[in-house]
Each structure stands twice: as C-alpha cells, then as structure tokens.
Amino acid sequence: MHMSEPLKGSLVQLENLKEKDLHELWDLIYNEDHPEWRKWDSPYLTLQPIEYEKFHDQMLNLIKQGLDKQLVVKVKEKMIGVIFYDWEHESSNSLEIGIAIYHPAYRGDPYVSDAIKTWMDYLFYTFPIPRIGLSTWSGNDRMIKIGKELGMMVEGRIRKSRLYRGKYYDSVKLGILREEWESVQ
Template structure:
C-alpha cells in the first residue's frame, strides 16, 4: 500500500472486482472512455466472467493493476506492462474512472506515487506511457512529473472523424530521482 495526501494505491483484491467491473463496463457511454484511447473500442465483458477471470489473475500474481482509492472509495487504477522485458522497458498507465476526481490533483499524485514505486521495485532505467493529443490532461500530468515528450506520431489516431497524434512521454530514473527525491 502506498499512501499519499489525496490518494492511496493498493493491490486489487477479489472484493474490488465487482466495483471495478461496474466502473469499466457499467455505463456504456462512460466519460472516462472518451479520454482513454477512445479510438479503441471497449469490448464489453460479462460481470461474472470478468470477476472470475480476474480472480485467477490476482491469485497467480499476474494482474499488474493497483486500485486508486480516494475519499474511502475505489476511483481508478494504475497499471504497468513490459514493452520489452529483456531490455527492462516498462510502460505505465492510469485511469480515473470517476470524473468527480478529475482536475483536483488526484491523478497526478496517484501517477507520481506509482512511478516512484515502479522505479523502486523494478530494475528499470526509464518509464513511460502513451496517450493521444486529444487528452491534454494526461499530457499535462506527464509534464508536471518531469516527463519529456519522447515521440509524437502525427495524425495516426482517428476519433470522431478527426486525426490526432499519438504521444509518448517518458522519464529516466536519474531524472526522476533528481526531481522527486
């Protein structure tokens, strides 16, 4: 568990899964999905199937998401995945499903805690994430944390008839430590 001023991060447990399913799939037109890679369709999963398959991943230690808790409730998740494990290339992600917690510093704090945790617990020299030019808030989070735009793939994401850029942000471990120690 990682405790911040506004949020707490902790590994998901079986009891969290129905709540997480509701946040992800409960509202077919959820506001969060308009910002989190909306050009990729979200394939709906049935609640029972989702909960049972996720329980298996949790039991086997294969789910790399932790819950973001604020105000005593689960409001989002942070995650990571190996882009290329042999070279220790780890990518991270964050979703705040509950819009009541947007624009209040909750996401920035959660992502800062998560990146610090990943640098501390994995043999990595860099960490990054990918977003799109339509998600200005996510780009701003990276900038606040000292990340650099490492790549802009122009006009490769089509959403509602408009082309957007894919944005890759990243930070080196020594840069992170200089800014956040």
C-alpha cells in the same frame, strides 16, 4: 510484486486488486453505455461489454495467478480507477505505465498526478529500470500536461495514428529517466 501494504500518496492510495473489489471495478468500467472516462482513455479503442460473472471469473483467475502489474486507485477507501505498468521490452528494463480514472469526481489533475507520482516512486524503487514511459494521444491534453509537470518529456509523436470521431490524432510518447526523476524529487 504483490505488495503487503498499500502505497500511500498525499491524496490517493494504491492497493492490490482483491476479489472484494471486482464488482465495484466492473460497475465503474461497464455500468454505463457511454461513460465519461472513455472520452479520455483511448476513446478510439472499442470497449466490449462483458457480463459481470465472466469479468469476475477472468479477473479472479488473474488475481490467483498473482496479478501484479495493476493496482486499484482509491481515495478514502472509494475506488476511483486503476494504475498499471507493462513491459515494453523486459530484457531492456523498459516499461510503460498507464492510468484510468473511472470516477468523474476524481479525474482532476491532483488525483491523477498523485497516483502517477506514487506509482513511479515505487517502480523506480522496485526495479533497476533506467526509464519510465507513458503513452497517450494528442486529444488528452490533461495527461500530457500532468506528465510534463511530473518531469516527463515528450520523446516522440506518431502523427495521425489515432482516428476518433472522424478526426486523426497523434500518439504521444512521454518518458523520464531515473536520474531526471531523482533530481526532481
């Protein structure tokens, strides 16, 4: 699914990851010991530091293999994060999307909403999928709000399944069916 042209939303642009992007991406992810973005993006998972050279080699290998499930999110040529999909169950055409906005100035709703909307438009257009899912945790109220504003419904909660700073949070599963997406567009 390597795209020949970037996907353009009203505020963001989604592009293929290129070798020239790797240092900027590494810097956004790993340059701080306790980055702000970690408070929202699965903070209960450990972020393992990695040297740039190793990151570069691993990511370049993925790019050469046709990394096609992850795109870079940019605003006016400035990288702010990544957006991706993964097959939850490919033979059932069931996929999940995710987004990580690393740059703090762009973590607001309009940028995230625009990126997710642009991505879902593209995925529904590209694949014969009946549904798109998004999983987050109950501590990320903004992501739940954005999902609902885009027409997603809370389809399930796995109670007290995420431990963060001594407190349990729920895993929250949101989703939207193709026909629901088409009716709100």
